[in-house]
Structures are given as C-alpha cells and as structure tokens.
Amino acid sequence: MTVAVRVIPCLDVAGGRVVKGVNFMGLRDAGDPIELARRYFEQGADEITFLDVTATVDQRETTYDVVRATAEQVFIPLTVGGGVRSTEDVARLLGHGADKIGVNSAAIARPALIDEIADRFGAQVCVLSLDVTRDDAAPSGFVVTTHGGRTRTQLDAIAWAVEAIERGAGELLVNSIDADGTKAGFDLELIAAMREVASVPVIASGGAGALEHFTPAVAAGADAVLAASVFHNAEFTIGEVKQSLADAGVLIR
Numbered sequence: 001m002t003v004a005v006r007v008i009p010c011l012d013v014a015g016g017r018v019v020k021g022v023n024f025m026g027l028r029d030a031g032d033p034i035e036l037a038r039r040y041f042e043q044g045a046d047e048i049t050f051l052d053v054t055a056t057v058d059q060r061e062t063t064y065d066v067v068r069a070t071a072e073q074v075f076i077p078l079t080v081g082g083g084v085r086s087t088e089d090v091a092r093l094l095g096h097g098a099d100k101i102g103v104n105s106a107a108i109a110r111p112a113l114i115d116e117i118a119d120r121f122g123a124q125v126c127v128l129s130l131d132v133t134r135d136d137a138a139p140s141g142f143v144v145t146t147h148g149g150r151t152r153t154q155l156d157a158i159a160w161a162v163e164a165i166e167r168g169a170g171e172l173l174v175n176s177i178d179a180d181g182t183k184a185g186f187d188l189e190l191i192a193a194m195r196e197v198a199s200v201p202v203i204a205s206g207g208a209g210a211l212e213h214f215t216p217a218v219a220a221g222a223d224a225v226l227a228a229s230v231f232h233n234a235e236f237t238i239g240e241v242k243q244s245l246a247d248a249g250v251l252i253r
Contacts, residue, residue, distance in 0.1 A: 004253045006046035006224035007214075007241050008203065009231045011036060012053045013082075016063055018232065019053065031232060034069050040231060041074040043238040046253050048074060049173070049203075049226060051102065051129070052082025053148045064096045071097020079173075081129050086113070087120050094121070102173060104129040105146040108155060111167060118168025123200075128169040132157045132190060133177040140193060149177045157190075162197050172198055173226070176206035181229060183209020186217040195221025214241055215248040 011018050011033045018031045037048050050070065052063060067080050080093050081102025090101045101121075107113045107128065117126040133152065135143040142157035161172055174194050176187035186207045194202050204222035208214065214225045230236060242252045 003201075003223060004251045005218050005222070005245060006203075006253060007044075007238050007245075008047045008049055008224055008226040009036075009040040009045050009238065010049045010051065010205065010226050010228040012051050012228060013063065013066065014053050016066055033066055034073060036232065037070045037074045040238055041076055044242060045076060045238050046224070047077040047079060049079045049081070049102070050098075051080075064092065067093060067098055068096040079127055081127070081173075087116050090117055090121060090125070094125070100125055100127050100171070102127045102129040104131060107164065108144065108146055108153060108160070111163065114164055114167040114169050118170070123168045123170035126169050127171045127173050127203075128161065128164040129173040129175070130157055130161060131175050131177050132187075142190060142193065145177055149180070158193055158197055161194055165198060165200055169200065171201045171203065173203045173205060175226075179207030180205075182207055183230070185209065185213040186220070186222075186225075188216055188220040191217055191220040191222050211236055211240060211244040214245055215250060218245065218250050 013033050018033050018036055071078055077099040079100040079102055080098040084101055084103050085106040093101055114126060131145045131149045132142050133145055134141060138156045140156050140158035143153055144155050144157045144160055145152050172194060176190055179187045184207055186204050191204045201223035203224040203226050204217040205226040208227035208230055217225050245252050
C-alpha cells in the first residue's frame with residue numbers, strides 16, 4: 001500500500017514567538033505561532049510541528065498556553081516537542097490539544113522514556129526527534145545532538161533510531177543540523193540511511209530552500225517533508241509544495 005506523503009510546516013518557538021536561524025544558530029523572530037499555524041492550516045498543511053527550541057536548555061516546561069491556543073484554531077494533527085521529560089508532561093500536552101509528542105534530549109538521557117510513552121499512550125503518540133550532524137568517527141557517519149543542537153553526543157544516529165523504534169517510537173523526525181536553515185536542500189544521504197533501518201514513518205527536516213528540493217527527499221525515503229523558513233518568509237506556499245510533488249508523480253493528501 002502506498003501512503004500519501006505529508007507536507008508539514010514546523011514552528012520553532014522560543015519565548016512564545018516563532019524563531020528561525022541557520023544550523024540552529026542566530027535565531028531571529030519569524031512571527032506569532034498561532035497566526036502562522038492558522039495560515040498553514042488554511043494553506044492545506046497535513047500536520048503542524050511545534051518545537052519549543054529552548055525548553056530543554058532553559059529547564060522549563062513547554063509553553064502550554066500557546067499549544068492550547070494553536071489547537072483551538074488548527075484542526076489537523078499537532079506534534080509538540082521541547083522539554084518533555086516524563087509521561088506526565090506528555091499527558092499534560094495531550095490535554096492541551098497536542099496529538100503527538102516529540103522527544104529528543106530527555107530520551108537520549110533516559111531511553112526508557114520512549115517505552116513509557118508508548119506503553120501508556122501508544123506508539124503513534126511518540127515521535128523521536130533526531131537532530132543529526134555528520135561525524136566521521138561514528139559507524140554510520142552521523143551522530144545525534146541534544147539541547148537544540150548545541151551539544152554533540154557520541155551516539156550513532158542510525159543505531160539510536162533502531163533502538164528507539166524497538167522501544168516504541170512510532171515516527172522519526174530526522175533533522176539535519178548541517179542542512180538546517182541553509183536552503184541548500186535536504187540531506188538525502190541521511191534520509192536514505194534512516195529509511196533503510198526504519199519500520200516507521202520518516203519525516204525529513206532541514207535544508208528546504210526551493211520547490212525542487214522536496215521530491216528528491218521523498219525519493220530518498222521520506223514519508224513526510226518538513227520545512228520552516230521558506231513558509232514563514234512566504235517564499236512559497238504549502239499548496240505549491242504539494243503541487244510540485246504531485247507534478248512529479250508523488251501521491252499527496
């Protein structure tokens with residue numbers, strides 16, 4: 001069975017505002033998250049991903065009020081990540097309108113968190129967010145980073161993805177730190193490496209800068225394509241991305 005490819009705008013939020021940088025650095029203001037989410041919903045987004053990019057760093061909770069306000073106006077699946085450390089955090093976010101929860105740093109620190117979320121809420125709720133950078137010392141050539149890309153680990157990205165799926169992660173959000181914000185295109189080698197080992201959907205993130213960047217990501221193995229700044233800056237719309245994929249013969253929603 002062929003599954004339709006999803007197009008997902010990402011809202012990186014800090015201090016209640018959407019921000020965007022390059023390689024996770026030099027964050028600048030990109031707008032109001034609720035307003036942007038509503039715009040993308042109206043443009044035909046399949047889902048919205050909401051990442052509180054400083055929640056883990058600041059040791060504070062995700063901004064629940066923004067999540068609730070977004071969920072009240074956007075009637076498509078909402079994935080929320082940032083600062084999630086326990087199943088109680090997950091329960092609270094689900095209670096505020098999130099449909100899926102992204103975990104990254106806390107799961108690396110304590111992998112059993114993935115098991116706990118999957119056991120309590122189901123694998124479909126648990127999205128493993130991987131902020132990946134190239135590292136020749138790693139067996140796969142890729143390692144994961146934590147704390148919004150600030151801290152490089154020695155954890156091989158592909159091996160970690162395999163373990164997380166075995167523990168119950170229902171989806172992989174694979175973000176290339178090297179490509180992030182560069183608009184030079186997705187890291188196709190990284191997507192293909194993840195696709196080879198993943199029995200769950202793979203969301204490609206990092207590097208989208210032109211309409212022609214999306215189809216190669218799908219060809220490399222992505223089940224969904226995620227982008228941020230190109231949508232925030234109105235360089236093109238979600239509808240235009242979907243049309244470009246459809247023109248290339250990709251099944252879309």
